[in-house]
Each structure stands twice: as C-alpha cells, then as structure tokens.
Amino acid sequence: METITALTSAPLQPLPERWRVPSQAALLAEARAAEHAGGPAGYWDWAGRRFAWMTPYETAMEGGFGDLRCYVGGRMNVAANCIDRYAADAAHGGRRAVIWEGEDGDVRTLTYRELHDAVARCANGLRALGVTRGDVVAIHLPNLPEAFIAIHACARIGAIYTVLFSGFAPDAIRLRLQAARARVIVTADAAMRRGKRVPLLANLRAARAGVPALEHAIVVNRTGDPPAPERGEIAWDRLLADAAPDCPCEPLGADDPAFLIFTSGTESRPKGVVHSTAGFLIGAWANVQWQVGPQPDDVYWCAADVGWLTFPIQAVIGGLAHGMTLFCYEGALDFPDRTRLLTTARRHGVTKILIAPTGLRMLRAAGDEVVGRERPSGLRLITTQGEPLDPETAEWTERVLDVPVVNAYGQTETGSTWTYPVYGVDALKYGSCGTPVPGHACTVVDDEGREVGAGTRGNLVLTAPFPTLARTIWDDPERYRTAYFARFPGRYATSDEAVIDDDGQIWVLGRADDVINIAAHRISTMEIEGAAAAWPGVAEAAVVGVPDRLRGTMPVAFVTLRAGVDADDARRGVAEAVETAIGRYARLGAVYVTASLPKTRAGKVMRRLLREAAETRGVRGDLTGLEDPSALDAVLAAVTTA
Template sequence: MDFVANTDERFNCCEKFMKSAHITDIADYHRIYSLSIQDPDAFWLGIAEQFYWENGIKSEKIFSYNFDVHKDPIDVQFMKGSKTNACYNLIDRIIKSGLGERVAYIWIGNELNERKTITYNELKRRICKFANVLKNQGIKAGDRVAIYLPVSIELVVSMLACARIGAVHTVVFAGFSSQALADRIIDANCRLLVTADGSVRGNKLIKLKDISDESVVICKQRNHNLLACIVVKHLSIDLNDYNNNRRHKYNPKHDPTLDLWWDQLMSDASDDCPPVWLDAEDPLFILYTSGSTGKPKGVVHTIAGYMLTTALVFKYAFNYRDGDIFFCTADLGWITGHTANVYGCLANGATAVLFDGIPTHPNADRFWRIIDENKVNSFYTAPTAVRTLMKFGDDCVTKYPMPDLSLIALVGEPINREAWLWLYHVVGAGKCAIVDTYFQTETGAPMIFPIPGCIPMKPGSATLPFFGILPVILNEDGKELSGANTGYLAFKNAWPSIARTIDGNHERFETTYFRKFPKYYFTGDGAVRDKDGYY
C-alpha cells in the first residue's frame, strides 16, 4: 500500500465547511503558529485564561523546560504554583456556563437497541457520588486507582471522580489479560480496582470479573494488596430481554472481603463533593504504553498542561462548534479515548458518542448507522477500521445519508491513499474535511494535522504542526535536515501536554526519548517531509 503522499495532490474543504471553519486562511494559521513558537508564555496564557484557577494564575513564567539530558534532568513545568482541578473545569465550569442540561454522552451498546444519554448535570451528580465512594474507601489525593471497564459512562465517572479528589487514575484496556492488568496495578502501586462483571463485543462474552479475580491473586502473590475491588454490573443493564437473559449465563464470584457492588455504594453516597484544588503540575493520570522491550511504560500526564492542550486541539482538529456531536471509536483505555472522548470533548462542552461494540456487529454498517441516527458532525477513527469496512462495499455506507457529518479524522497509523480517497468520496461524499492526526501516548494530544479550513489536505499526509509544536527531521547523527527529506521525527521544543516521566523510572524516560538525540524529544518514528513542508 502507498502510504507516502503525492506532493502535488491537494484537496480543499468545500464551501459549506469553510463557512463554519475556525481558521479559513493559511496566512492566519502561520501567524498564530509563529506566535505560539516565538512567545509560548503569551500564547498559552491566553488559553489558560479561559479556565478556572482557584488562586489565580500564579506562575511568573508560564512555561519552562530542559530537553538537554547532559545539562540537567529532563524537566517540563507548566503553570507550576497555580491551583486548579480538571474535573471542575470539565464539568462544573461547563454547567456554570449554562449547559447543565446539554447531553454530555450518548452511550450506544453492543446491540442496536442499547442506548442511554446523560446530561452534564447528571454526570456531575454521579461523579460526586463516586468521588465520595472512593473517599469512603480511603482513597485520597495522590493515591492511584486502576480502572478495568468496558466503554461506558461508569468509566468516565470513575476517571473524573479520581480527578475531582486528586487521585491518579490508570485505565487498563478491558481486553488485556489478568497478567497485564496485575502488572499495571503493581507497577502503578494502585490501591483500588474498579471493574465490571463482564462485557459483550459482537457475539463474544468477556468475563472481566474472572480476569480481575485472577489479577488480584497475582497481585497477592507479589505482596500487593488492594483496599477494595468495586464491581459495575455492566451486563445487568436492564434494556432488553437479550440483556436479561445474558446476565444469567454468567454469575461471577463475589469475595465479601474485597468485592463491593458499584450500585449499592452509589445509592448510599452523597452527591456533594467539592473539588480538591491541586497544583497545575500534579499528576492527572498514568497510562501504559507497550515498550519495544521490557515491561510497559507508565506514562505520567499532569493536570494543567494536558487539560489545556486537549481542549485546544479538540476545538481546532475537529472544528468544534457549539452543539456539535462528536463520535470517536477509540476505546477509553487508549490515549485517544482519554483525549478525545473525555478530556477534550468535555472541556469544550461537547456531546460525545461512546460506543461499546465493534464496527461489524450486527452488520458492517454499524458506524454509518450510528453517525446517521445520532446526527454526528465529527467522526474520529483508525485507518485499520476504514480498510476493514471498505471490503464490505459502498452500499453499506451510501444507504445512510449522514447529512450532518462534516469532518472525518484519523489516528493510530498512516493511511494509504486508496483508503483516504474512499473516505473522502464515499463516506464524506466530497463535503467532509479529512483530518489525519499524528499522535502518541506520550504527546498527550495530536501534534501534526491539517487544521480544517486553512491547511489543504493531502492523502497520506498529516501535513503541518499544531500551534506550539516544532517538529524536525534528524539524520542518524542528530543533524537537522532541511527541505524535502526523510529521517527521524523529533520535536525541538516542549509543549504543555508532553508526558513528564515514566512512573517510577525517570531514567528510562530520559533514555527512551532524550538520549539518542540530546536537546530533542525523539518520537521513535521515521518521517517524510515534502517540498511544501508537509509531514
């Protein structure tokens, strides 16, 4: 497959899209980009002023960092000394702006008739309840909580309840084995586990509680004991007879010395929980990314830098306009799910679709049906899914008009030209912007993508860097290559959402990202830059 862009092939957004684009002129992009690089303090201060800070913005210098491993330890600090809370800014701030009764999430289950919605007001109520549940179990600011749940509203509630009280969440993809779960619980020193009885993907029952029980045994064998295991009755969602019948086919074990039922704890908990005000540089979450060798790396992201960057990227990458509906197919166990489906969308007061299923169940038209029925404006998915769905033919797509869809974004890997053009012509009907994003767990948010409306699109290219991002291409000797070239992709400066460390192993963090090319963050990826400066 051809993954390298044709440097002469360009596409511009349609006239209708341009009327709603945040930036419509490439000159305006270059002007804002130059400011963000030349005066990052002023640029990010302007973004920070849109958020709430309990003691005001206290940093004399908004941004400071060291990328030279030979000079001092690698260090990034953003707004240190300012107090804030991510949950407050994502939920309370949005409610105070008058959007409390807006739908925050549309949850769609594995089956066609599984659908629930929740408003910002109700989401806050549940978050506060679960935050009190955590506190009642002895969880406090700085403690780590492992979350092993399917894509669900309860997963979002768990994440933001941790953020509200200053606990650090580590979400583990609910497809990982008991050994992988145990490794992450132990490595992050988690004190509590939130899991579910099970989930169904397609026609497959996944016994999450059994897997969790096995991981607890492994933890005990390695002298790591949990305070509690809180269990969501996910299979017991009383939506239809299929669920009711399915529930009785799997009765997980219950350990009265460890296991607690989510619904019982929530019914007894108060819905009043003031946020804990935390330093901007306090950790928000740990998310594991598989290393090429050795144990997985627990990447640490901090509160303010991650919150501001994800909010800004969400607005521009998806051309978010007030009232838009956003659908990202990524599991919340990955960084894309964290950034797009939770922190980025809620910080903008958006409505997001959470899908707990697979694209081919019960039919290969599932994504297109969801987009059409839920009036989705922006759709974010992976090239692998696109290539899979192409095989089922155009009819699966074209039978759904999808009149509200105006943007399709991509993440996870390069997309080949054929799949890009299929998205543009068949799925988007020539009216949708195609936004190909370059993104890593460690970067916290997309770094390179065509801001829709101002940067012409090229099939196979992520195009130009976002505000505040300074990519370079290096040769084997660490020399910067100019013009059209091929080499190693690195970043020359820091940005607010860059990971701060690998949990418990800063030396590994420095070795992995900063020793091969001192003074640069090395992505580990190769890149091509064309004659137009597109990556």
C-alpha cells in the first residue's frame, strides 16, 4: 500500500471560539458517555429514548451485519415524530416548517400546523385510491413542498415510498417503477430548471406503458397550465380538497420498511436499497444533530435534490425530527448567475447550508470579492458531502465565507453520513472527513482484510452495525449479502478507498475504481484533482484515467477557469502544479480547458462522461441525470480542439 502525504500532512485547525457551540459540546459528552458505558447499542438506546413510541422497545440493537434488528419490539410512526408533536405544541405549531422558493421567484411557506393538515389530507387521499400498508408509492417530484407532504403521508399510513430523481428519462423511470412494483406515483406537470420546463408528466406518460401495476398518477400543478388528465391521473389539489384533515398514524414496527431508494452502483441493474422505519428516523435525527447542530433560530438549507438521499436525511426526516425551519429551493444554484445560492440564502435568512463540493467550486468561480459581498450576514455553517472535498476548496470556503466547513462522508446504503467533525465542537482539517461520530466504528484494511497503518491507503470498512444501515435489497436479499458483507466477513465493505492519518482523521479517496495505476504507481484521482485545483486560476477541476500504451493509465484533467485567466497559461500551470505536488509519475497527459463540467442536479461531476469524451472524442453513454447538456458540448469542444 502506498503512503499518502500530500493530503494528510496539514495540521488540525483548532476551532475558533466564535464557532464553538457549548450546548452541542455538552450533548456530545452525554452521548459519548452512553456509548462508553454500553458500546454502540448504549449510544443508540440514548438516542432512541428521545422519540415518541406507541409501543416501547425492549432492546436497542440485536444481531450483526446482515441480520440486524433495532429497537426490538418497538412500534412508532415517523410522521408523528416529525410533524404531529410539533404541530400540537402551542409554541411550535405556528413555526415555519418549510420555506420554498422556485427558480422563477415563487415563494410558499408551510407552518407545522399547515404541514400536518396537508399530510393528513394526502394520507387519506392515498387511502381513497386503495393504498394500504406495505404498498409502494413512487414520488417523482422536484424540490417542492409537496415532496415533504407526500413522503410523510406515506409514513403516516405505512406505505413504502420511493423517490425517483425528477431528471430521469422515461426508460429510467420505467425500470424503477417496475422494480418497485409501485401502485401510485406522485408527480408534477413540469419542473423549472435553468429557465426551462422539464416535462415530468410527459416523461411519466411515456414510461407508464411498461408498468401495468401502476394504477394512479397524482399530478401537482407546478406551472399553472397543466395538460388535460389522462386515464388514471388525478389532480393533487382535488385529491387533498376531497380528503378529511384528520388521519390517525399507523403503528409500525421499528424494523418495518419505510422506503426504498435506487442506486445504480457499478452494475447495470439498479439496486432498491431498503431502509427501516425507526432506524432511519433516529439515525437521521442524530446525523442532523452532530453535522448541523440545530439552534432555535436556524433556517437550514439542504441544497440537494429530493431524489438524493441526503435530502430525506437532512431535511424531510432529520430536519423535521428536530422541528427545524427548512428552506427548500427548486432550480439550479448558479442560475441565472453564479451567486444565486448566496442571494437566495440572504433573502430568506438562511443560517446553515449543505451543498456538494462541486457547488462550492462553482461559487468560487464568481470571485472572492463578489462572494464576500453577497455573503448572508447570519451564515454560521457550510457542510458538504457526496464527493471528495479538496483541501483548497475547503480552505477557500472557510476564509471567504467566514464559517466552519464540516465535510461529511456516507453512502446511500449507510442511510446517513457517519464520519465528520462535529459542528461547533471538533477541530477541523481541510478536506478530511473527521472521525466517526457516536455509534459508528471503522478501519482501513488491505485487499486481504488486514488492517493497515496510519497514512496508508486501503479499503474502508465499517466494523459495527448501526440502525440507519440498509436492511436489504428489494426482492434480492442474496445480492445484499454478497454486495456488502462477503468480501470482508464480519464487516461492511464500502467499496471506497481511504486513509487514516496520524491524527485519526479519515480521508476518503473515492471509489476503488477511481484509483488508477500509472506505471505501477497507485494513486487516487482525488489526489491529482486536489493538486490541479490548487493552481490559482482554476475554478473547478476533474481528473479521470484513460488507457495509455506506455503507462497503462494516464490521468487527464478537465478544468474551468476563473475570469480573465488565459487558457494556455492554465494548461501549463495545472500540469506543473500536479508534477510539483505529486511527482512526474502523475504528470497529466492532457489538460482540457472547458467552459463547464457535466454534472448531475446533485452537483456531482459525471466523470464517466469525461472519461468517455477523453477516450473517444464523443459520448454515447447514458445521459440520464445530466443537469445541463450544454456542459457536455463544452467538454467535447475542448477535447476535439485540443
């Protein structure tokens, strides 16, 4: 295994006094004491006692990986814990639960009482359509208040929901509806994205022909001009208007399935990952507690798409479980200009923001002076996850926005992020993922399963189960066991590579297949990206490996530049920066200067498209989820003219 020094050698940065949160430190000490006394189960028992149970649980955890049971014997309802208890409180019921803004400037607000009323009506409406406990309801919506309502309506009656990314093409929608066996879908006539209408209903209609089990489509009128309904379609407004505003919560077993979410992974067949009722709720609550540190006057913006699991964790479930005020935005974060994120946050008094690292790099391209001028005065935190965060971007964000940067790591299958510096308490190291939060444990091992030393790259594995861990794969339990537990028995294989440094900080280097071999040297593309992004004129950088006759694999970089930077200077400067930081063996085969990078709506760079473009000078692969097709045109122009 190769020793990493470029990323991990920086010292821990003590947390300045102005960023410390004493109440968070006190609660963390209480949680750690419970973990010390009773192990992970002791901590999860401490967390579980913060919720309302219809039937109390007997033990917090039983079993192990592949056979996990949590809050055994307990019965509860997620909607009761996220909405009802706050709506019924005289002091809290009138508090804003959701503030929504559309890309076109529309604004709506729901208090906890209003949210409770809408959820109950939607739940009764679903029952009127024949939905019963255990049935699957698909939610194919952009970031709208109706997504919050539909998810909790399903939770209220024990239906299993699955959120489908609103940018999916018809074939992708059809495949997931078939796999889920969904009976009902909630969609919208369209979504607003970069000044255009995304035809959600038209895409669904094209997909429905191959899904005979789908009986009804509930259509939200987003644009004010929806098409005439077809067979099996019913208007959202009519459904709620015809339904009663009172719907008792269904008592659900702690380990009953709450929802399934599809993740493609490296295989062609999507995996429907199943998460449990109580485990996901309590884990999401804990995730928000340690990563965001809710305070009474917070307005929290999870700047992710509802189709990304981060949104339910941080907002729909975890955020509402704390009774927070959540800001929800429909649209691109850099449209019509690069500072839309900041101007929108300032307008609504946002105090804390979760955003993918790519979003920060996009913001950085606007320039330090502009970003500093647009900074919301009440901003307290930037937290990020979803892809590796390079140290350069982390340092820039902290310096220019004057906030701590909490960089977190998790997976769809883990149901939450589980390693990061606790907000308001822990010291920071630019780009690292901190240390495991209470209730979690991990190590790094070689390919034979042996632990490796500090500073050595290896396979990141979890060594103890926890309640938010996915319980199975929908209709394929054997795939669940072999995908996550077969390679390293008794441990969960993340399929990510990582290194733990001398300070115990975890650095996730990316998927194992993002580690490339250059003339027998193994190196993560993240390490090269960090060096490329550190060149002063670079706004964003993405590195992929392409086949090379002499070196086996050759890294190439795609970069976008700050205003006024010369492209030829950038090519030379980036190439020199990589060689200086890493060595000549990592030298870049090419530096492509492009106007933009292809990304998903979640802000993740679609590196497989970059790899195909660099290898073939064209792209024929799946474009599902691509945010802006013009970005791909820019990339192809860069590689064909180089």
